[in-house]
Structure formats: C-alpha cells, structure tokens
Amino acid sequence: MRNFPRWPNLKHFNAVTTIHFTDGQSFYDILKCVLPSIAQLFPTNEPLIHCIRAYQRFRIMVGMTCMPERRLQRLDELIKDYERRCSSVANKYGKNFDFFKQHSVNHVVNDLRERGTTNHGSTRPGEGFQQEAREAYEQTNGKDVAPQMNHIDELQEAVARFGMEIDAHDLAWRGEPDEEVDETPVDPRSADHWTFGAPVAGGLVNSKALDDSEHGSRAYKDFDFRLRSFLAETFSEERIAYEDAIMVRRFKCAYIEYQSLEAWRGARDVIRCNSCFHNEPRYDSLLVNQTEPGLHIARARALLRCRLPSGRNVDIALVRMFGQSRWKPKTRWDGCEVREEQKEYSFLSMEYVIRGALMAPIRSVKQPNTYY
Numbered sequence: 001m002r003n004f005p006r007w008p009n010l011k012h013f014n015a016v017t018t019i020h021f022t023d024g025q026s027f028y029d030i031l032k033c034v035l036p037s038i039a040q041l042f043p044t045n046e047p048l049i050h051c052i053r054a055y056q057r058f059r060i061m062v063g064m065t066c067m068p069e070r071r072l073q074r075l076d077e078l079i080k081d082y083e084r085r086c087s088s089v090a091n092k093y094g095k096n097f098d099f100f101k102q103h104s105v106n107h108v109v110n111d112l113r114e115r116g117t118t119n120h121g122s123t124r125p126g127e128g129f130q131q132e133a134r135e136a137y138e139q140t141n142g143k144d145v146a147p148q149m150n151h152i153d154e155l156q157e158a159v160a161r162f163g164m165e166i167d168a169h170d171l172a173w174r175g176e177p178d179e180e181v182d183e184t185p186v187d188p189r190s191a192d193h194w195t196f197g198a199p200v201a202g203g204l205v206n207s208k209a210l211d212d213s214e215h216g217s218r219a220y221k222d223f224d225f226r227l228r229s230f231l232a233e234t235f236s237e238e239r240i241a242y243e244d245a246i247m248v249r250r251f252k253c254a255y256i257e258y259q260s261l262e263a264w265r266g267a268r269d270v271i272r273c274n275s276c277f278h279n280e281p282r283y284d285s286l287l288v289n290q291t292e293p294g295l296h297i298a299r300a301r302a303l304l305r306c307r308l309p310s311g312r313n314v315d316i317a318l319v320r321m322f323g324q325s326r327w328k329p330k331t332r333w334d335g336c337e338v339r340e341e342q343k344e345y346s347f348l349s350m351e352y353v354i355r356g357a358l359m360a361p362i363r364s365v366k367q368p369n370t371y372y
Contacts (some may be wrong), residue, residue: 004033006282007358008270028063031056035333036360036372044330047092051085053333058082058105065119065263067112075112079105132156194350196303196315198252198274204307207246219301219318219345230347231306235314244309251303252277254317256286258355269356273300273317285357286319288348297322297357298348299341315350322359325370329362338362341369 001016011029013019019026035056039049058078064071082105086097104111115121133149136156140148205213207224214220227248232240240246252274260267272282288296298319306314322339329338339359359371 001030001033001037003363004037004360005284005358007284007356010358028059031059033360036362039329039331039333039372040362042331046331047085047088049331049333051082051089053335054078054082054085057334062108062112062118065117067117072109072112075109079109192315192351193257194315194353195255195257196251196253196305197255200250200252204247204249207248207306210248221345226345227306227347230316231308231314234349235308235312238308238310238312240309246309247307249305249307251305254300254303254350254353256353256355267355271300271303271356273303285322285359286317286348287354287357288321289352289354295337295357297339297359299359301345317348317350317353318345319348320345322371327362327367327370329372336372339371340367341371 001013004012006012010032011026013030013033016030019030031052035049035052042049058075061071061075061078086095089095090097112118132153136149136152137145139152207227211220211222211224214223224246227246228240228242231238231246252272254271254273256269256271258267258269259265271284271286273284275281283299283301285297285299288298290296298317298321300317300319302318304316304318306316308314321342321344323342325338325340327338327340329336341359362370362372
C-alpha cells in the first residue's frame with residue numbers, strides 16, 4: 001500500500017496495517033487500493049480475492065449518485081455474486097458473515113427505490129453539535145448541567161456574533177468585498193478539454209537546444225528529429241521545413257475535463273508530470289482514444305506546447321504506451337487487466353486524451369514496468 005501510486009481524492013496509506021479506527025472514507029479508499037497490494041500474497045485462485053472484488057463492485061454501485069432502473073438491475077446481479085463469494089470464503093475459512101452491516105445487502109435495493117440514492121443520507125450531520133455539547137459539558141460541575149450548558153451556549157453564540165460583526169466592519173473599512181474574487185487568469189486554450197499548468201522555468205526553448213540540454217535522457221533521445229517527424233505527419237498542412245525553428249514550452253501538470261459516465265456531469269482529472277513532486281518523481285498515466293477497440297493507456301513523460309513556424313500553438317505529450325502483458329497474477333479477479341509499460345517513447349496529441357488512468361504497479365514480479 002505504501003508503494004501504491006498517489007492520486008487526487010484518494011488517501012495514501014504508508015502503514016495501513018496499523019490502522020485500528022478511522023473514518024468511512026478512509027476505509028473506502030483502502031478498499032479501492034487493496035487488491036493490487038495483496039493479490040500475490042495469497043494462493044492461486046484465492047476465494048478471498050474474489051470476495052473482495054465482489055464487494056468492491058457492490059460498494060461502488062451502491063455509492064452512485066444516479067440510479068436508473070438498469071443500474072438497480074445490475075446491482076441485483078452484483079449482490080448475488082457477492083453472496084456466492086461470501087459463501088466460498090465461509091466454507092474455506094469458517095468466516096461468519098452474520099453481522100449487522102452485512103444485513104443491508106438484503107434490503108439496499110428496496111431502500112434505493114423508496115428513499116433515493118445513498119448520498120441523500122448520512123450519519124455525519126449533528127457531529128459538530130456533539131462536539132460543542134461535549135465542550136460545554138466539560139465546563140460544568142457535572143450537577144444539574146442543563147441550565148449551565150444553556151448559559152455556556154448563549155455566551156458562545158454572543159461571542160460568535162460579535163466576531164462576525166467585527167470581521168464585517170474590518171472588511172468594509174478596508175474597502176474589500178465580502179466574497180473572494182477569482183482572479184485566476186483564463187487560459188487562451190480553455191475551449192479545449194485540457195489545460196496545461198505549472199510551466200517549467202525557462203519559457204520557450206528551441207527544440208534543437210532542448211535536444212542538446214537533455215542529452216543522455218532516453219526520453220529525449222533524437223528529440224528534435226522525432227518531434228519534427230511527428231508534427232509533419234500530424235499537421236501536414238503546416239509544411240514544416242528542417243531549417244524552421246520550433247519553440248517548445250514544457251509544463252508539469254495538465255487539467256483534463258471530461259464527462260463522467262457515473263453522473264453525466266463534467267469532471268476533471270489533474271495529471272502530474274513532474275520529476276520532483278513532493279520530493280518524489282511523479283508521471284501519471286492517461287486514457288487515450290484510438291481507433292482499435294479496448295482501453296489504450298499511456299504514461300506522460302513530458303507535456304509540451306509547441307509554437308510552429310506559422311505561429312500556431314499545438315499541445316502534445318511525450319508518452320510511453322502500455323501494451324498487453326503475458327504475465328498472469330495468481331488470482332485473476334473479474335475485470336482484472338495486466339499491462340506492461342513499453343520502453344519506446346512516442347508523441348501524442350492532447351486532443352486524443354480522454355482522462356487520467358491510475359496504474360497500480362505489481363511489485364512481486366521479476367520483470368519491472370508491469371501494472372494492474
């Protein structure tokens with residue numbers, strides 16, 4: 001779990017086995033990451049791996065914020081598979097699944113039909129009040145506490161009102177607005193579904209100079225020649241000559257906008273491409289649109305904005321594609337795919353990027369660059 005790659009909105013665990021109590025979101029994040037971390041630690045075709053995968057699919061489906069009838073029917077199928085997997089684990093290990101939260105599996109479909117999706121219900125509202133009540137109780141003498149707690153609450157409310165009035169007066173005196181104004185500059189390429197961010201120091205660099213400065217890096221080997229060949233093939237209308245200067249600006253991250261198929265709303269992935277991100281190298285992966293069927297994934301090694309001789313700017317990525325791997329895990333769960341990162345680098349136009357892709361490394365195999 002410590003080696004599991006970091007990803008936005010996914011909690012990272014350095015010592016997951018020492019956790020005894022935490023919040024539900026943390027346990028959900030553990031559930032998302034656990035299979036690639038433990039699959040090779042168990043015997044071949046382990047029932048527990050299949051059971052965890054069945055619960056993953058059930059938990060993800062239950063947590064969806066849009067529930068048309070076809071998803072409820074799919075949830076029924078996943079519940080039957082989960083119950084079957086639980087029976088296999090019970091038969092092998094004697095595990096007793098008769099506990100309180102397991103009972104919700106039997107009525108969750110009816111609950112969704114009668115009350116709506118699970119995001120409309122929560123045990124969290126009121127948690128803040130409990131903390132305030134506890135603090136007030138600790139200030140009493142423990143006897144006839146209700147009047148004392150009411151008086152303490154009145155004082156805290158009065159102090160809070162005074163603070164709000166003072167803050168509003170200070171803002172008005174300084175002539176500042178009550179709400180923050182977003183002054184983030186608008187990227188001129190915001191019409192596209194991607195935006196580059198965190199530019200590398202140095203600004204625009206000639207592609208030939210970049211080739212010389214990164215000499216020795218396998219990613220930048222014959223960089224100028226390969227870049228010109230890619231641009232000439234992809235943007236043939238530009239008619240780029242060898243003597244024409246191509247100016248390149250590098251970036252450390254990309255914001256990918258896409259439509260979520262879970263809620264049919266706009267969503268965003270933040271892709272990092274940085275040799276030192278919080279003291280560690282981080283090169284995220286991308287889901288790529290290609291003509292061949294299936295999933296096509298590439299790891300971004302550099303994010304480049306190229307200024308062509310005509311003045312046109314084009315955004316491309318220097319990537320390494322993932323191909324199918326012949327290596328097989330001890331237990332291949334439902335939906336499991338194994339990919340191998342290729343050694344060759346290639347260029348990719350950003351218009352073919354769909355969204356980010358999280359690739360979990362397989363640490364126990366001899367050959368490197370193998371991922372779930």
